[in-house]
Amino acid sequence: MKDYTVAILGATGAVGTQMLTCLEEQEFPVGTIKLLASARSAGKTLKFRGEDVVIEEATPAAFEGCDIVLGAADDAVAKQLLPAAVEAGATVVDNSHAFRMDPDVPLVIPEINADDVAWHKGIIANPNCATIIALVPTWPLHQLAGVKRMIVSTYQAASGAGAPGMAELEAQIKAMGSGEAIPEPKAFAAQLVSNLIPQIGGFDDEGYTSEEMKLQNEGRKIMHLPELAVCCTCVRVPVLRSHSESITLEFERDITLDEAREALATAPGVKLVDDRSAESAHDRFPMPIDTSDQDLIWVGRLRRDISNPNAARGITFWCCGDQIRKGAATNAVQIAKLLVK
Numbered sequence: 436m437k438d439y440t441v442a443i444l445g446a447t448g449a450v451g452t453q454m455l456t457c458l459e460e461q462e463f464p465v466g467t468i469k470l471l472a473s474a475r476s477a478g479k480t481l482k483f484r485g486e487d488v489v490i491e492e493a494t495p496a497a498f499e500g501c502d503i504v505l506g507a508a509d510d511a512v513a514k515q516l517l518p519a520a521v522e523a524g525a526t527v528v529d530n531s532h533a534f535r536m537d538p539d540v541p542l543v544i545p546e547i548n549a550d551d552v553a554w555h556k557g558i559i560a561n562p563n564c565a566t567i568i569a570l571v572p573t574w575p576l577h578q579l580a581g582v583k584r585m586i587v588s589t590y591q592a593a594s595g596a597g598a599p600g601m602a603e604l605e606a607q608i609k610a611m612g613s614g615e616a617i618p619e620p621k622a623f624a625a626q627l628v629s630n631l632i633p634q635i636g637g638f639d640d641e642g643y644t645s646e647e648m649k650l651q652n653e654g655r656k657i658m659h660l661p662e663l664a665v666c667c668t669c670v671r672v673p674v675l676r677s678h679s680e681s682i683t684l685e686f687e688r689d690i691t692l693d694e695a696r697e698a699l700a701t702a703p704g705v706k707l708v709d710d711r712s713a714e715s716a717h718d719r720f721p722m723p724i725d726t727s728d729q730d731l732i733w734v735g736r737l738r739r740d741i742s743n744p745n746a747a748r749g750i751t752f753w754c755c756g757d758q759i760r761k762g763a764a765t766n767a768v769q770i771a772k773l774l775v776k
């Protein structure tokens with residue numbers, strides 16, 4: 436197999452550093468790695484396969500000779516720099532929101548729509564992290580009974596706001612533990628420790644946030660379901676890593692709990708942890724503390740939606756997944772692997 440020249444744009448961030456580990460773990464055929472970040476990081480080093488790699492300032496010229504570019508920077512940087520990567524002949528897998536809803540850009544979760552990679556025109560987008568964590572377990576149930584409506588509440592970790600979000604929560608936890616004044620929040624709209632913040636992104640005219648609408652808009656594109664109806668509430672919680680979600684699904688056709696359980700137990704990318712009689716809470720249901728730093732979406736608390744007038748068509752469950760891994764870096768490297776297969 437050929438070895439590829441791979442660049443990471445945003446290599447020093449929460450997602451970028453995780454990408455380095457994922458490339459190693461998934462044994463991606465990297466010949467040369469280029470680490471790109473802002474001018475602030477140029478000259479510093481990060482380790483790849485045990486060797487120090489010097490970080491370069493990201494400029495359009497830096498993409499010369501690259502086969503694959505993994506984007507792990509914000510929307511503005513992605514829009515400004517990634518078209519130059521495509522011009523230089525690279526294929527881009529981008530984690531930002533910048534290109535996700537562009538009709539010329541496939542939006543891919545490999546467990547669901549790997550075939551969409553085939554029609555890319557230089558850029559493939561990685562979906563929003565909460566969207567990936569919701570859809571990986573929803574997909575096998577959709578295949579059984581056709582999902583038509585989703586009601587979702589998310590419990591999103593501080594590191595979903597990147598390295599600065601993680602650092603802010605850690606500093607607040609430390610201050611609280613030592614009795615010092617809690618530092619003024621910068622990454623979040625309010626103090627996160629001992630609190631919940633029910634706003635991620637800006638509000639639209641209906642009062643939904645941009646993060647909440649991503650699940651409907653991206654879900655429709657990924658699952659090829661233009662009519663999918665989603666009502667979502669996104670909440671930032673004082674957890675360092677791993678998003679959790681409460682998901683209620685309404686189906687076109689009847690589905691039994693046994694069928695749902697069997698489908699989830701064998702679905703790629705899913706781990707079923709659903710044993711009400713287990714002695715330890717860790718075996719009874721998924722929790723973010725258990726799902727951090729691994730690649731599966733854990734699903735539990737599977738039960739009927741007793742509020743649905745047609746009880747055979749409603750199922751509700753809880754799931755947790757590491758949003759820096761499967762919600763970002765792992766998914767991006769899985770997409771890149773589809774490109775070199």
Ligand SMILES: NC(=O)c1ccc[n+]([C@@H]2O[C@H](COP(=O)([O-])OP(=O)(O)OC[C@H]3O[C@@H](n4cnc5c(N)ncnc54)[C@H](OP(=O)(O)O)[C@@H]3O)[C@@H](O)[C@H]2O)c1
Nearest residue numbers: 445447448449450472473476507508509531595597598763
């Ligand atoms: N965190 C998550 O859980 C998560 C999940 C899914 C998707 N995403 C998306 O992934 C992307 C990265 O998120 P993150 O959480 O990793 O953010 P982050 O920790 O804040 O990292 C941002 C990265 O972008 C680089 N950067 C900033 N300004 C730049 C510039 N002008 N030119 C080149 N590079 C620049 C930073 O480099 P310096 O260190 O030099 O500043 C850093 O490497 C975002 O689009 C985010 O929405 C994040």
